[in-house]
Amino acid sequence: MSATGHARETPPSAGRRRWWLPVLAVFLLLPLLIAVASGTAAAEDTESPEWGNATRGNATTIEVSLYDDGGSLDTGTIQATDFELTAGRVENVSVASINASGANRTGVRVSLLLDKKLDTDNVTVSLRDTGSITDEAGNELPRESVTVTGMDSVVPKYQSFEVSRINSSTARISVGIHEPIQQLRVSVGGPSIDTLNLSGFTERTGNTVTYTRTYTFPEEGKYSLLLMSVTDENGNGNSFSRQQTFLYDDSAPNVTITGPENTTVGKSVTFSAAETTDDQGVDSVRWQVGSDTILTGKNITVAFASPGSHEVTVTAADSLGNTATVTRIVSVMGNGTSGNVTVRQLNATTANVSLNGTGQTQRIQPPQGALVTGQNGTLERLAVSFPRNESATLTIRSRRPGPAFAAATGHTGVSQFDVDHGSVRAEDATFTFTVDRDALAAVGAEPDAVTLYRNSDGWTPLTTDIAGRSESHIIYRADAPGLSTFVVGIEQTAATDMDAEAATTDSEPSPSEPATTEIRTAESGQPDIVVTNATAAPSTLSPGDRTVITVELENRGTASGDHNVIVALNTSILTTRTVTVPAGEARTTEFARSVPENRTGELTVDGQRVGNVTGDSGGLPIPALPSIGVPNPLSLWPDGIVGTVLGGLLGVAVGLYSVLKALAIYLGY
Structure with missing residues (x-):
């Protein structure tokens, strides 16, 4: 014991302290x-990881299963940039372990988070060329792929809904959607109701998928057409409620004509169609006085130059092209003054005229038909001035020209008109005559090769103009200083297609003497206007830039029509313009337009791309510089x-x- 009374600790022996160290x-x-x-x-472990399957997680998630035998996948090697999709882009990934069947087999579920919803049903998932996924032993996932179905979750997008008239009762219905659809519903309401579905429409693909059909409304009235809903091929539906209207009006205007039934030569009289009515309104009023005078407007004032029975015809049309015509017969009596002109036709080639001069131009024409008629040409009428209060007697004959005319002028004579007016002085004569197209074709001549010659101390050519055209003949007008013998001469030219000249517009009659004007019937048929070319200069733009868009249109139909040209940026309309194109003709129109700020996309004309608006500054791209870093001291440590x-x-x-x-x-x- 120690001096303190406590037992003294004895240190363990060396052998005892070391036995437990091993x-x-x-x-x-x-x-x-x-x-x-x-x-x-x-x-x-030398086995590579394996692809499992791919399934739809939700509208923006694809679930992909990966497996590995004999080890575990290195989840640190799984990145968003490893995966490539046939549609869409992987924005992020998340990884979770899953229970895999079989011994020594592990797996993970990789959730691919997409940047947006997809407009495609089937999507294939694969590794990018630069991607690499390995297990913990360093074995790489093979470059294979898996496909997921049911990813389309984008509803159909509205592009257009149009109802255009074909005739009074039939319309063309057009629906534009951004993708193909399998269901369509259009509601028709009005005097009768109907529901249209996709079975009646024809599909045309392009930048926009367009569905069109014609529809005939069963009875007259105003209809409302409503684009209700569409469903795409993967079952995504959308409702629009876009509305168009159509008016089925087959009723012509109720024409009322007022004015005298009797008048005298030279007296101004007024005819009116102001009381004409139509349930849709009167759009136009057209008058024909006699055989050749055409006037427009609700009211007209005319003076008849010769006695006899004259027709006054009025045609009224509504906005839909329905027309009605009324004719009034007006009896015109001589006024017993110096203005009287009397025409007596002995036969087709000879006419006698008696008149009292007025000192102004007087018109010589029978109540009906032409003045005199020859084999290949006809003198329709004659206007001439005789001294005031002097009586004149004229004899007008149509003959066949003799060979002397051709020898003197080098022209082929078609018709000869002899005008014998005695000793009374005649001035300022105007001839209106026709030449048969067959006569022109016989000598291979164009219509403008015709000249009227006057024989006055030799043959003198007169200024001759085309005044009108018909299918069978050409109408001419020529002025002469006096009366004598006249011959219609044709200069021979190379044969061409005479019918091509029929498209020229008739000249307008002068105020002092109405010209013979061809009365054309109302257009029939349908317009078919297409955009044949559209360009933008420049075609590559930035927001705020200005461009000039040129659009060429052609009417391949049989009637004149209007086309609404639409300039759009993506699906937003920038501007529109209505262009009228006659049947068989072409027109060109231009737009000068600035692109809105902060807007990019495709610049289109009627859905046809003409340019691109991008956000690029236009400078040369600057290549990315490689990053410069300090070497990691552990970078030399062996891996694996x-x-x-x-x-x-x-x-x-x-x-x-x-x-x-x-x-x-x-x-x-």
């Missing part, structure tokens, strides 16, 4: 042995299995050294 060393080296064993097992084993051994050695040093300190070493 046990402690084995215990501390056990994790190292396990790590070496597991590293050896990992080193034996060797690196793992060496790293484990180093960690265990450091840990064992620390424990042994602490124990030695505790034991007093």
Whole structure:
């Protein structure tokens, strides 16, 4: 015992202190042995990971399963940039472990988070060329692919809904959608109701998928057409409620004509159609006085130059082209003054005229038909001035020209008109005559090769103009200083198609003497106007830039019509213009337009792309510079299995050294 009365501790002997040190060393080296064993097992894993299946998670998520035998996938190697899709873009990924059937088999579910909803039903997922996914043994996922179905979640987008008239009761209905559809519903309401579906429409693909059909309304009245809904081929539906109207009006105007039924030569009289009515309104009023005078307007004032029965015809049309015509017979009596003109036709080639001069131009024409008629040409009428209060008697004959005319002028004579007016002075004569087209074709001449010649101390050509045309003949007008013998001469030219000249517009009659004007019937048929070319200069623009768009249109139909040219940026209309194109003709129109600020996309004309608006500054691209960094000191450390084993051994050695040093300190070493 010690001096204090306590028992004295005896230090353990050396043999007793050291017997458990080997046990402690084995215990501390056990994790190292396990790590070496597991590293050896990992080193034996040579199987590559496998693709599983791909399924739809939601509208913006694709779930892809990946599996590995004999080890685990290295989830740190799974990045969004590893995956490539046939539609859409992977914005982010998330990885979760899944239970895989079979021993020693592990798996993960990779959720591919997309940047937006897809407009495609089937999407194929694969690795990018630069992508790499490995397991912990370094085996790479093969470059294969999997396909997911049911990803289309974008509803059909509205592009256009138009109802255009074909005739009074029939319309062309057109629906434009951004993608093909499998269901369509158009509601028709009005005097009768109907519902239209896709079965009656024809599909035409392009920048916009267009569905068209013709529809005939069963009874007159105003109709409302409503584009209700569409469904695409993958079952995505959308409702629009876009409305158009159509008026079925087959009723012609109720024409009322007012004015005298009797008048005298030279007296101004007024005729009116102001009381004409139509339930849709009167759009136009057209008058024909006699055989050749055409006037427009609700009211007209005319004076008849010769006695006899004259027809006054009025035709009224509504806005839909329905017309009605009324004719009034007006009896014109001589006024017993110096203005009287009397025409007596002995036969087709001879006419006698008696008149009292007025000092002004007087018109010589029978109540009906032409003045005199020849084999190839006809003198329709004659206007001439005789001295005031002097009586004149004229004899007008049509003959066949003799060979002397051709020898003197080098022209072929078609018709000869002899005008014998006695000794009374005649001035300022105007001849209106016709030449048969067959006569022109017989000598291979164009219509403008015709000239009227006057025989006055030799043959003198007169200024001759085309005044009108018909299918069978050409109408001419020529002025002469007096009366004598006249011959219609034709200069022979190369044969051409005479019918091509029929398209020229008739000349307008002068105020003093109405010209013979061809009365054309109302147009029949349908317009068919197409945009044949559209360009933009410049075609590559930035927001705010200005461009000039040129549009060429052609009417391939049989009637004149209007076409609404639409200039759009993506689906937004920038401007429109209505262009009228006659049947068989072409027209060109131009738009000068600035692109709105902060807007990009395709610039189109009627859906046809003519340019692009981009946000680029237009400068040359600057290549990205490589990043410059300080080398990692551990970058030389070996990776893979060797690196793992060496790293484990180093960690265990450091840990064992620390424990042994602490124990030695505790034991007093």
